[in-house]
Amino acid sequence: MYIFIIRRILSIIPVLFGITVFIFLIMHVIPGDITSILLGTEATPELKEQLKEKLGLNLPLYQQYWNWLLGVLVGDFGESLRTGAPILPEILNRFTLTFELTIFASIIAWVIAIPLGIIAGIHRNTKTDIGLRIVSLMGVSVPNFALATLLILVLSLQFNYFTPVDYVGFFENPLKNMERLFLPALVLGTAMAGSIMRMTRSSILEVLRQDFVRTARAKGIKERAVIFRHAFRNAMIPILTVIGMQIGFLLGGTVIVEQIFSLPGLGQYVLTGITQRDIPVVQGSILFIAVMFVTINLIVDLLYGYLNPRISYK
Template sequence: MFAYILRRLLMLIPVLFGISVFIFLIMKMIPGDVVSTILGTEATDEARSQLEKQFGLNLPIYQQYLQWMGGVLTGDFGVSLRTGKPILGDIISRFGLTLELTLLSAFISWIIAIPLGIVAALKRNTSTDFGVRIISLLGVSVPNFALATLLLLVLSLAFSYYPPAGYVSLFEEPMKNLQMMVLPAFVLGTAMAGAVMRMTRSSILEVLRQDFIRTIRAKGASERIVIFNHALKNAMIPILTIIGMQIGTLLGGTVIIEQIFSLPGLGQMVLTAINQRDYPVVQGAVLFIATVFVLINLFVDVLYSYLDPRITYK
């Protein structure tokens, strides 16, 4: 197992290298630059030249990339071209909010999707099953920003409820923090639940057809033991796969929800940096998210062997 984990960690090197090159080139292809944004319409050639030299934008592209990656490898993601603050510190502080929102959304998704998926599998081709499948289809089809906007409208117009303004850390005021996070987490969790629900249903149905389930039932085991001690555990591998992908995606995909609910997370930071042409911030944040994403996938792969002892890594 240790050798497998070590090999996977070494595989991160070419993956993250490719991601870093792709991010860097994409940033250079975006029209406009931070110098034009800062100087505005009154920019002179001398002022532009001075700022470009200050930011290192006058160097060849390959030198700019090597400079950036050299800093990243030593833990220095550079400084923001707009604020002059160290990028890594801002990323870590913003990442806490995004991680909290992601985990809370995932928890809401699981408590909705897995029980309903099990019920749909046990009540296959009944009205209950069709109802669950319709709910899962809506969860997959309705965009989370549309659901968020609709939810805010209903709560404000029908119940005169407005989410608290101004973000407060979970460690400072837990209750106020949860009041702020529960609505965006519910929106994201509902969207996640649709896919997990469908996967849970199909995985449970596949496992229930297998011979070892018939053997367990023939030995007189109760239906609860059959489902929760045997069927669900064996059905968790594809469910865990889609959950891991969703968590990784949410870490970099909460930007719209953060914008709607005015949450100063990592997604909002990246969006602001894109609008301001603050390339180092975008590059550093996306590379950070990509690293976390591949580490989550590695963690999910390791969990496979725990759920199914037949899976071994050499």
């Protein structure tokens, strides 16, 4: 097990290195000049050159990349070109909200998707199955921004309910925090539930055809025990894979929802950095999200062995 973990961590290093190169190059080919944005109407060629020298933007690209990479390796993600504030503390502060939103949305998705996916798999090709498949297809197909806008319009016009505009931390006031995050979590969880429900149905159908399920039924084991004790645990491997990927995507894909609901999360921080051409902010934020993504994949790989003892880490 320990050898496997070490090998997986070592395999992550070249992936993250490639990500740093990709992010850096992409940010430097995007049209726009940060010095013109910062100086505004006072942007003269002389002042622009002075600002570039001050910010280190006049150095060759490879040297800029090397300086940034050395800083990242010691936990220094640099400073915002707009505000001059350190980037990593801001990322960690905003990531707390994004992580909480992701977990809340994931719980909603699991509570909805896994039971309904099992029901659809058990009642294959019945009216129940067809109805649930239509529901899952709608969850996957409806864009987050459309569902978010629709919910806000319906609740405000029909029920005179308006989402609160101020964010309250969970430990500050748990009830207000959940009230603030419920709608955005519901929007994100709906799309996530559609994918998990479809995978749960397919996985359950595959496992129910296996010999060990037929043997369990032949022994007279109750159907509920066959489904949940034998079939579901073996069906969890592909479901867990989808869940891990979805959580990773949510950590970096809450931009639109955070913008619509005015949540000061990591997604909104990245979007602000892009619009303001704040290169260090975007580079640091995307790299942080990438690290979280590969960490989640590592955790999922380790859970495989717990769910299926036949998987050996050698």
